[in-house]
Amino acid sequence: MELPLRREDFSTLPGWAEDRPAAAFAAFCRSAEHALRVGPYRAGGWGLGHADFESAYRAALSDPAPVSDESARLFFQTHFRPVEICPDAADGLITGYYEPEIEVRARPDARFRYPFLRKPDRLVPVPDPDNPPGDVPRGHAFMLENDGVPAPCPDRQAIETGAFAQESLEIAWAASRIDVFFAHVQGCARLRYGDGRVTRINYAAKSGHPFTAIGRLLIERGEVPADRISMDAIRAWLAVEPDRADRLMRENRSFIFFSETALAGDGSGPVGAGRVPLEPGRSLAVDHRIHCYGSPVFVRASGLAEFDAARPFARLMIAQDTGTAITGPVRGDVFTGSGAAAGERAGSLKAPARFVMLVPAGSRIARQAGHER
Known part of the structure; x- marks a missing residue:
């Protein structure tokens, strides 16, 4: 895959010097450990793979001591080169997602009657x-x-009307579909x-049917104005239109099956598709057909405020x-954390964005962008 690329430089990259990348370095180390000790990630569509990242992975794991923001910044400046993807694209978009916390019961009753299913x-x-x-x-990815x-x-x-009812797949029951x-x-x-016990469920598989964004359907049908659509707006519509809510949700034919795991004692997030625990605010969901897991991505969204500072994202x-x-190459979803506050942050995170890949120094993409000759 050949993508339009433009060389950037750390010294002039807007927002780079103000960022606090120590948490991103910690997230990178998780991916590095997985790639080196469990198995390499598959190369993305534009050709960057394990051989390109291996040197940076090994350097990241060479010193187990915690790093500061400045030493993390120096690490990425040493081992990577910034390259903007599709610099003329107008459709770059950043959004957010989170890990909700839901009250459940181990057995169904008159209130708790909507199950989470295992694969x-x-x-x-x-x-x-x-x-x-x-x-x-x-x-279809599954059958x-x-x-x-x-x-x-x-x-x-x-499935919701009983396709797997006789297979004892239920993990737990919630009070709200x-x-x-x-x-x-x-x-x-x-x-x-x-009883106060808290566990975690992670994605295990899906039905294979196409995903349909019900927010888009609400906009197309004039139910919610495009400039007001958000996670909260969708939930509010579903709550006040109970007779229509099930029909709308079922237009998204995709169905997710889960696996249940214990919560880690270190407060880490759920395990993502890259097979490592996610880091709030620093783990990014991408199109894995294009991007290799473990890749650093610097995202700028001038119309969005930073999480913890009075400056652009x-x-x-x-x-x-x-x-x-x-x-697509310029689409990303930021993991914002767990619980209600993270949900509010994820629901408000949507803005046009520019995506700058940090590609390994010496890689073909770095040379193509003019960093090395």
Whole structure:
């Protein structure tokens, strides 16, 4: 994949000197450890892969001591070169997502009756989504396998009305289908049980049916003005239109299955698609078909305020997750953390943005952008 690129320089990159990248360095180290000790990440569509990052990974893990913002900044300046992706693109977009905390019960009752489901054993990845077997639609990432015979997985409506009711897949029950739906959108959640126990559910698989953004449907149908659409606005509409809410949510035929894990004692976030715990404000969901997990990305959004400073949003993040709606080279979703406050932050995070990749020094992309000859 060839993308329009433009050389940037750290000395003139707006917001770089003001950023506090120590947390981004910690996130980078998690990806480095996974790549070196568990297995390398697959190269992205524009050709950067493990061989390009290996030297920086090893350097990051060579000193276990915590680093300051200044030493983290020096590390990235030493091992990477800034390259803006698609500098003339008008459709760069940054948004946010979070880990909701939802009250649940281990057994259903009259109030807690909407389940989170674990992955069926017979739900398996489609070997080649572009050439799926049997009656599985093209592009589906998952399919059911019944005695070796492939078949499409039921969609959201079919599952919610009992397609897997006899398979004991329930992890826990929530009191609101809306809460369950938004946990599907976020791909993770903390579950707080009545006895005070708290566990975590992470994305395990999906039905394979296409994701449909119900916010876009509300805009197209004149239900919510485009300039007012947000997570809170969607939730408010669903709450005041209960007779129509289920029908709308079921238009998103994609359904998410989860796995349950214990909370880590270090306060780390859920595990993303890059197989490492996410760092609030520093882990970025990207289009994994284009970007390699573990890649540093500096995002600038002049129309958005920084989380913790009176200046425009400009921060270094690490590509560590993905999402169905995150497509294209200049699209990113910031993990904002866990709980209600993180949800408020994620709901208000939406702005046009510029994406500057930090590509390994000496890589083909660095040379192509004019950093090295």
